[in-house]
Amino acid sequence: MLDQKLNTPFQQVWVAKLLGFDFEIQYKEGSSNLAADALSRKVGAELLALVLSNASDDLLESIKLAWQQDPHLQLIIQDLQKDPKSHSKYSWIRDELRRKGKLVVGDNFTIKESIFKWLHDSALGGHSGRDVTASRVKSLFYWKDMTKDILNYVKNCGICQKNKHDLAAYPGLLQPLPIPHQIWTHICMDFIEGLPTSAGKQVIFVVVDRLSKYAHFMALAHPYTALDVAQLFLDHVFKLHGLPESITSDRDPIFISSFWNDFFKLQGVALNKSSAYHPQSDGQTEVVNKCLETYLRCMCSDKPTQWYKWLSLAEWWYNTNYHSSIHTTPFEVVYGYPPPIHLPYLPGSSVVVTVDRSLLAREEAIKLLKFHLLRAQNRMTQQANKHRSDRVFTIGDYVFLKLQPYRQLSMKSHGFHKLLPKFYGPFPVTDRIGPSAYQLQLPVSAGIHNVFHVSQLKLCPNPQAQPVQHLPVAMVDAGKLPVAILDRKMVKRGHRAATKVLV
Incomplete structure (x- = not known):
């Protein structure tokens, strides 16, 4: 206290007066400070009545009336009227029952709800959270299990539930798609939109094999229909790999069109679409899109209208890259040998390319590929679920x-x-x-x-x-x-x- 800076003229005057006295400042607990001044022991009943009058003229009277209907509080009031010191935490002053200065509320749901609507629902309460609402209510009132009642009220407040952010950990544990049993039997596809016009094209159609990670990139021009996309799929994917067993995609208008669904269902192809507002269901294609966009950005950022010329090179670059999830390149998985690397000829060197591999070796390579994919999925699931929560509902909820x-x-x-x-x-x-x-x-x-x-x-x-x-x-x-x-x-x-x- 004596080390504080003197910033106002009043403080200078007070210090000058105190210098005329020989005194020592000592701390004294409130329970033993019987001769405390009026400011230290201000009850605040007038302030409480003023605050209550702003909420409702009848609220204070309703609280007093509820005391008469609560047998437990009636006994406390009778004891305090006989002996004010009979209950150390309660007091009866000016016909008001308080506990540690807070107005006591009886076991009456209507009164509690009125208090909550005043201190939580109104403009004064602002639909604050549990802790803020509890602080406001506890500063004026007391009743048994009030923390539990406040929590239940805030939790069931419809306006809070509909307008506030969900701050819980991301709901839903990661659910990886099952690993395909063979290459090009289960694929996923998506579009990359918003590109500048290049050679009359504005869209890239991306198709990815979920097992080998091999991808095809095809350019499209606006406007296009489901028939155009289906023909592009036949010309670039079907002729090389045949029809898949399933196709995973988002809910693009092309993929939910009647023609698209009828065309592939007649061929026995299952169409798996993502749920509403959740494009992560097709996460494989989203990752490939990001890689392709990064490549084109690096190669033609100075001439963005030339991206079409780089699309074939981008496909070769992606398919010959080493993928950590499969521990090899998509090219080697599909064709059975490493992608050729064109090096300048050095005198005295020779390269022997072995392309004759047995069916047994091929099956072993696929088994190893599935092993690496499963291990990558498990690692990804463990890392992702650290920041997620499992949220389950039942039918009828x-x-x-x-x-x-x-x-x-x-x-x-x-x-x-x-x-x-x-x-x-x-x-x-x-x-x-x-x-x-x-x-x-x-x-x-x-x-x-x-x-x-x-x-x-x-x-x-x-x-x-x-x-x-x-x-x-x-x-x-x-x-x-x-x-x-x-x-x-x-x-x-x-x-x-x-x-x-x-x-």
Whole structure:
């Protein structure tokens, strides 16, 4: 205290007065300080009454009335009226029961709910979290198990559940796709959009074999249809490797079109699509896209309109690269020998390329490849699950649904998505699709796929008490709705791709 800096004239005057006295400052506990001044022992009843009057004129009277209905509090009040020191933590002053200066609230749910609505739901409370709300309530009131009641109220607050971020660890443990039994039997595909026009092309169609990691890169021009993509697949992939058993893709309009689905289903090819708002389901192609974009950025960043000339070299570069997950190159897995390396001739040197390998050696190579893939998947799963949480729902549970309106234009009510709710619902769970995806019962007018990854869902603890937050109205102007969609095609809008439909 004596080491503090004197910053105001009042402090200078007070110090000058204190210098005229010979004194020593000593600490004294409050329990033994019986002669404390009025400021140190200020009860604050007037302040509490003023604060309560701002919330409700009847709240204080309701609290006092609840004391008469609580036998336990009635005994405490009677004891304090006879002997004020009978309960060390309680006091009865000005017809008010307090515990350590806090107004005591009886076991009355209605009164507690009114306090919560005042200190949590109102503009004063601002729908704060558990700790902040508990601090506000405990600064004025006391009742038994109040921390538990505060936690339950905040946890079941519908506005908090729908508008706040989900701060839990990323829901859903990593679920790697099963390792294929043979090369080019299970593939994945995707598009790279937003490229500048090069030789009349604006899009790259990427197809990757999930076992060997071998990839094909094909250029496309806007506009294109599902028929164009299917023909490109036949010309560049089918003629080399045949039809696969399954194709994994995202929910691109091409991949969900009727032609695409009918064409491959007639060939006996299973089409596996990612769940809504979860492109990580097709993570293999996303990684290849990133590698290809990096290569083109390095090779033609000074002339971006020349990327088409580098596409064939990019495919060779990627397929002859060593992959840590398979401990070899995709080229060697597919063709059975290392990719040729063109070196300048040195006098006296000779190169002998052995291409005759037995079927047994081939099978051993595939087994070794699967072993390395499985080990890489296990390592990836262990690392990823350190930062994830396992979230499981049962059929019949009600869950809140998280949407990204900036991704789904049909779910966008207006342009200010920063202030849109984070979650909608609650909606009932109707089915479990795999270990990490669930099917919800959405309104018929929703216009979105009803299967979602667990990371987009959050359990609703008390659905009966929650008003249903309906999905945003689709951005459809007044007029007749189309009866059916006959065809789709991709067109270019600036540097972006857009979908045009024929209705």
